[in-house]
Amino acid sequence: MSAQNPCMSCGACCAYFRVSFYWGECQSAGGTVPDSQVIAVSPHLVAMSGTEQKPARCVNLMGDVGGCVRCSIYEQRSSTCREFAASWEDGSHNPSCDRARAAHGLAPLEPLEPLWQPPQTPEMTPVVA
Numbered sequence: 001m002s003a004q005n006p007c008m009s010c011g012a013c014c015a016y017f018r019v020s021f022y023w024g025e026c027q028s029a030g031g032t033v034p035d036s037q038v039i040a041v042s043p044h045l046v047a048m049s050g051t052e053q054k055p056a057r058c059v060n061l062m063g064d065v066g067g068c069v070r071c072s073i074y075e076q077r078s079s080t081c082r083e084f085a086a087s088w089e090d091g092s093h094n095p096s097c098d099r100a101r102a103a104h105g106l107a108p109l110e111p112l113e114p115l116w117q118p119p120q121t122p123e124m125t126p127v128v129a
């Protein structure tokens with residue numbers, strides 16, 4: 001995540017949904033997700049621990065939702081985590097992002113979310129001899 005990423009001051013989806021995925025993504029099966037951080041929820045699916053219950057909150061979510069947050073296994077997180085896009089991150093709306101934010105009293109992200117904009121750099125000016 002970049003410094004401009006609004007997810008870094010949100011974390012609502014990690015504390016709202018059941019975050020489940022195929023067990024083959026676990027380290028014991030050759031994947032990346034630490035086995036100690038998941039719980040089996042079906043013969044083929046596991047969920048991030050803490051998200052299988054209500055209220056849900058992944059054990060790897062550090063910080064306060066809506067404040068400064070981070071994922072303690074960011075590089076090892078599952079495909080479900082990687083593929084969940086914040087609204088307008090890639091130009092498209094994700095109603096599930098809105099729903100998770102609303103559940104935590106956070107307003108939906110806007111299509112022109114200023115936090116998604118890259119840092120401003122000085123304009124290149126041609127040098128005229």
Ligand code: SF4
Pocket residue numbers: 013014019048058059060061062070071072073074077078081
């Ligand atoms: S593993 Fe990280 S990104 Fe995935 S639900 Fe947990 S805190 Fe969120």
Ligand code: SF4
Pocket residue numbers: 006007008010011012013014084085086087096097098100101109
């Ligand atoms: S709810 Fe949306 S903005 Fe918040 S952390 Fe998840 S993807 Fe990012």
